[in-house]
Amino acid sequence: PAYIPEIADAKLPDDFLWGVASAAFQVEGAVNAEGKGPSVWDLIPHRWTNSIMDNSTGDVTSNNYYYYKVDNARLQTLGIKAYSFSIGWARIFPFGSGPVNPQGVAHYDDLISDLVARGIKPVVTLFHWDTPLALFNSYGAWTSENIVADYVNYAKYVIERYDKYVDVWYTFNEPQYCNWRFSGYPFGTILPSYNGIGTGGVKARFLCGHYTLLAHAEVYNWYHKVFKGKKPMSMKTSANWIIANSSSAADKAAVERVNDYNMGWFGQCWREDGDYPASLKNTLGDILPKFTQVQKDKLKGSCDFYAIDGYTTYYASAPPNGIAACSSNRSDPNFPDCAPTTSVSPDGFPIGPNSDAGATWLYSTPTGIRKFLNFITKDYFPAVKSIVVSEFGFAEPAEASFNTLEQILWDLRRSDYIQSFLDNILAARVVDGVNVTGAFAWAIYDNFEWNSGLGTKFGLQYVNLTDYTRHPKASMFQFLNFFKQHGNGGKEGTIANATFS
Ligand code: PNW
16 A cells, blocks of 8 residues: 555666565574584573563574575565675684684575575675674673774675675674673673773773774775775664654754764764764763774775664653753763653654564654655765665564464564555655665564564564474565565565465
8 A cells, every 4th residue: 555646656776675684693593503602692591680571592593594595495485685684703703713613604605605596685794793702701892992803804704705695795783782782781790801891881882882883994994995895885773763852952952962872873984074973072071982083084984875774763852951961970861862762752642553562662653764764865964875774674462462373474563564664765765865775674584582582573474483484474475565566576475375384
């Protein structure tokens, strides 16, 4: 159903890149197989009591490590153009640095060549939060500058091996989560190497962001200048469309602060000075590390396109005690962005239909993504010439809430989300003139949703966790039919004629 009349007959160009997404730790399982080293995410569910909502682990999850050929064959059958996935650092370098694990390498050789053989374009993220545990033990991982050399060493190995076959590179997934998802939280509690970071979480978070940026810039400059790679490279950004809670100047300033602390923090690629935004420098003072001029010059322009993981929309308002008082008080609960956000609109209604309990942050706000794409490319980062929606998606309730497989597969709330988001992404392109060049739905199938565990279901396919069969949901066909309708592949289909599993 096209709610936007101008897009009814719109056609996408052949090079519009679309597909489904995953991440190594969330789908692979096989956590101790074939020479893999432990990552921080292997440890968290086992050692940090009650850290995972349903006490599940990622030990097996969707079993993609062993089922990747089945998974790729399904993508091919469904006519999906590209697959966005990540590589597990600790599979290639079990200790983060040092010796290479040939079995881990052989696995990704096979995964990638199988995708290519099936005509599915690999879109590869080098790091999606599964930091090798050894790097915590030796130097505190992302709180130490040592991580830069180790990440660069890993990234070069992977890029040199696979660049020929890969269509798009992402150095990092959502460095905005440099707090707990990269690292385990609270710092120092489960990972002793964090002890001794005086200002606690906030300081560790901005150190982590800093070394992430330096590592990204090194890899980007090496890739294009030394290695002479030609594929587009960027990093994935987690940010959402933010609306002021009122027309007051203080609430409008709160919107700017949220944008600065999400997109701006990692926006050196697109700013003239290649530095942090002024709002961060002013509030964070000595918590925020400083770049040298050489580093700023390397960071500036170090992305070939913008990649936004835009799931929802929020309202932002000034904190109760005002932005100035909050910004100067490091123990204020709203420090440092000093701009609380909410999914409740000023008139008291929720901003959209909400997601499952495992993703309480996620409300369906399709018109938000259209405004956001316009805002990023025209207002916030005018240097951006093309933009990809590198993730969008919606969680439905856990299977325990359903009686039958049919009910699980009939995921109408997600179908509506997928259709409405795609309509609005297309409208941004053909009506508003935003150069959106791709869209990826999260997720290929149900998987381990970090601290929400296996019970939070983001998949466009269902995975039976007993026999590991996969089953396309209604939302998968909604997704495919969109691309079929708009002239860019995608098989027509319904649950009824999906006989394979
Ligand atoms: C992404 N938000 O994280 C991640 O890249 C995935 O690994 C994850 O499974 C997926 O989204 C679903 O959560 C996000 O609060 C987490 O706006 C939170 C937000 C956005 C993305």
